[in-house]
Amino acid sequence: MRLKYTLLILCCLVVLPGFSRKKKTSGYEPLFGKSQAAYQITSSSLKGATFYLVSGHGGPDPGCIGKYRGKELHEDEYAYDIVLRLGRELLKRGAKVHFIIQDKKDGIRNAAILNNSKRETCMGEAIPLNQVARLQQRCDAINRLYRRDNSNYKRAIFVHVDSRSRGKQTDVFFYHSPGSKYGKRLADQLKRTFTAKYDRHQPNRGFNGTVSSRNLFVLRNSTPYAVFLELGNIQNARDQQRLVIPDNRQALANWIAEAMVSDYKKSK
Template sequence: MSRMRLIGMVLCCLLVVPVFAAKDKKTRKEPLFGKAEASYQVTSDALKGATFYLVSGHGGPDPGCIGKYRGKELHEDEYAYDIVLRLGRELLKRGAKVHFIIQDAKDGIRNTAILKNSKRETCMGKAIPLGQIERLQQRCDAINKLYRKEKGSYKRAVFIHIDSRSKGKQTDVYFYHAPGSKYGERLASQLQKTFRAKYDRHQPNRGFRGTVSERNLYVLRNSTPYAVFLELGNIQNARDQQRLVIPDNRQALANWITEAIVKDYKKK
């Protein structure tokens, strides 16, 4: 078994949260997770009262960045979507309310290295426009409409993307927030702190260079809830690709993001 795969398997099991007694566990279903993963148990109230709007980048007619891995194509929208589903499942298990803004009725959580591309993704059932501004505004409109209807003081949007740079450029996960967003910056900083701690524990000689910065991105500027925008790596780089193609590593990313969110929520 490769060292990277072993690390992924270890990382995916890190997150430990208080749980209810077995008799109090509540079983729920989310069809978007796929048949094998549709059922989940609410095992904690760590995020009770919190609401999340999860957005995987691109989708529909736009696959986003495309990388090459062992003769196969890696499409940004497919990997971002799989990680969003895993993240949403972890948040739901901790008692949160979750909205999946980008949806694929067929692709659930997938445990394969190569995630085949499709154009089935919708914005909550609506066809995704090809034009970039129209596409981004559509998802902001969906978030803002839900936000206006929701009660509760802790509502956050999370945007998941994957970057594309030169093949030789290895990158860590980095985090954006809207300019002047106090709570967006707080969550982004907590994410960075959590990721750094995980790397220090499991790859102590490697270090973590993921940064937090403000960006005037369209979705951050035009969505109402406090938000963070994550770039999970360089889809062209062989080492960063391991973060994506190994299912256990995709789960680890979801676990780490969840842990950071729980810590941020406790500060509310």
């Protein structure tokens, strides 16, 4: 009888460690809002990758402002919504994600007009109005996290909306820091992914987005390899459809996430 009990205990000792190694299959991020906070991890295609997601402007600075059906469109609100959607897609693929700009009230929203607020913070810290101080603050936050993260693949993604004359329609375009081999590789992959999506969904239109180097403050002063995206012209009626239709905001997030997966595979 004592031998049987010994064997049973040994069996339990063998089985129990397996439970601790059980794969995580779900997550919860309050920033997404109550209806979207819970998510399922559907793949491990980005397991081991870390992303620092930064939506442009925020707090006292709304960024560019466009007019749509008598309402104002504020750059920071649309950039933030798309960043949240992108972060959720990355998390679902097993990545680690840091949201540098945060709004504890606004989650992922499915409205056309996203009301402006000044609640956004830089990871809990008030965002200064001074431009240089504002940009330095988010670079400092990224760099602190970067030093603590153990991942071999760490990328910063800056999301903005451009402002040009109303008649100037633009596609999404991508910047990388001058001389950044891996920043350029990611920007090129983003362009290839967007080109393929446009060829599939709008075959007669084509995609005219560009990749170029630019000596922007945030690209110059953040440690991770980075890309800076301009999602369109907030003044142009056609480009506004990319922003005000929730499914289009989600499509942008999906396509960016797909490009990240492709780039991550190249790093292995």
